[in-house]
Amino acid sequence: MSGTVLFLGAGATKSVQGPMTDEILPAIFAEKARIATSDPEGRVAQLVQFLQDEFHVSPGLPKEQYPGLPLLMSLLDMALDRRELFDAQWDVSVLAELRVAIELGIFDVLEEALRKFPTNNHFSLLTKLFVAPSQPQIITTNYDLVMDAALMYMSKQQQDPGGLPNYHCGIANISALGPQEKFGTLLKLHGSLNWLFCRTCQRLELGATDSTRYLSILEKIAGPDLKSSFTADGAPCGVCSRTLRPLLVAPSHLKDYRNPHISQVWYEAQRVRRQADRAIFIGYSLPDDDVEVIYLLKRGLAHITDPKKITVVGYCHENPAIALSDHSIGRRYRALFGDVDWHAGGLDGWLSNSV
Numbered sequence: 201m202s203g204t205v206l207f208l209g210a211g212a213t214k215s216v217q218g219p220m221t222d223e224i225l226p227a228i229f230a231e232k233a234r235i236a237t238s239d240p241e242g243r244v245a246q247l248v249q250f251l252q253d254e255f256h257v258s259p260g261l262p263k264e265q266y267p268g269l270p271l272l273m274s275l276l277d278m279a280l281d282r283r284e285l286f287d288a289q290w291d292v293s294v295l296a297e298l299r300v301a302i303e304l305g306i307f308d309v310l311e312e313a314l315r316k317f318p319t320n321n322h323f324s325l326l327t328k329l330f331v332a333p334s335q336p337q338i339i340t341t342n343y344d345l346v347m348d349a350a351l352m353y354m355s356k357q358q359q360d361p362g363g364l365p366n367y368h369c370g371i372a373n374i375s376a377l378g379p380q381e382k383f384g385t386l387l388k389l390h391g392s393l394n395w396l397f398c399r400t401c402q403r404l405e406l407g408a409t410d411s412t413r414y415l416s417i418l419e420k421i422a423g424p425d426l427k428s429s430f431t432a433d434g435a436p437c438g439v440c441s442r443t444l445r446p447l448l449v450a451p452s453h454l455k456d457y458r459n460p461h462i463s464q465v466w467y468e469a470q471r472v473r474r475q476a477d478r479a480i481f482i483g484y485s486l487p488d489d490d491v492e493v494i495y496l497l498k499r500g501l502a503h504i505t506d507p508k509k510i511t512v513v514g515y516c517h518e519n520p521a522i523a524l525s526d527h528s529i530g531r532r533y534r535a536l537f538g539d540v541d542w543h544a545g546g547l548d549g550w551l552s553n554s555v
């Protein structure tokens with residue numbers, strides 16, 4: 201048994217100024233004109249209208265007054281599942297379009313953030329924790345591409361032309377790549393913006409985006425372009441020609457992990473956890489409603505008996521030196537794992553002081 205496993209939550213993305221879940225709807229609203237340029241069907245405009253009509257959102261409203269994204273997606277999923285109407289003008293087929301508009305908006309907002317903000321701290325984190333020949337092992341609840349980009353960059357630095365992460369989920373268009381064209385393990389428990397899934401034949405393909413396109417291997421595999429995949433027509437499945445959709449476990453209250461590719465990722469995450477002798481958490485708050493993830497962590501780390509082998513990096517704006525037992529997140533970790541190695545100065549603070 202050996203090795204370190206890194207676990208990332210939303211706070212890791214926040215540390216590169218990426219948007220948090222509660223900032224995505226306000227960003228879609230604020231950037232609707234820009235997003236509309238990649239949305240010829242006008243779905244995002246329809247989503248904005250829906251938010252105004254049904255959730256009392258108006259221009260300039262602070263984010264606290266928006267409906268939560270998990271709540272909104274859960275309500276849409278519930279109405280779609282029951283085939284019921286919210287209101288006469290929003291029938292079931294329109295609700296399905298709104299669901300697609302949210303996916304497009306999430307993709308656009310996260311991709312725009314990744315283009316603007318440097319991901320240096322993720323790269324530093326990897327180079328400090330994983331010295332060659334050991335390769336990074338990462339589990340993440342984030343479906344953005346911040347860590348993907350950092351990992352691809354690290355692989356290129358270590359051995360040009362670099363390799364793609366091992367995602368462990370049967371992506372068809374990279375299945376022929378050899379081991380030398382893969383680098384590190386990246387287990388994305390909630391799916392990924394660059395995984396495109398066919399709901400008919402269950403084929404999964406990796407798509408390319410502007411933020412990750414620098415890896416020459418991505419040209420070679422000739423995956424679908426992601427931007428077009430999120431827009432009206434979408435990229436077609438290579439087998440049955442149905443439209444591919446991104447494979448994301450929506451941040452709703454009804455998280456659905458039954459997708460076979462997602463199940464494979466979870467199985468691998470359990471295996472990687474059990475073999476690690478050190479675990480590092482960055483920006484994961486252990487929310488009580490994340491029962492499936494907490495179950496995975498509790499079982500997967502049961503063999504680590506020394507709590508100091510578990511490092512937790514959180515962020516307390518008011519007091520970066522706050523003690524574990526004085527912080528609500530610290531207390532949640534303590535209850536599960538004991539007196540862990542706790543840091544509340546954020547990822548950048550931890551990298552400069554402790555690693």
Ligand SMILES: [Zn+2]
Nearest residue numbers: 398401437440
């Ligand atoms: Zn298909």
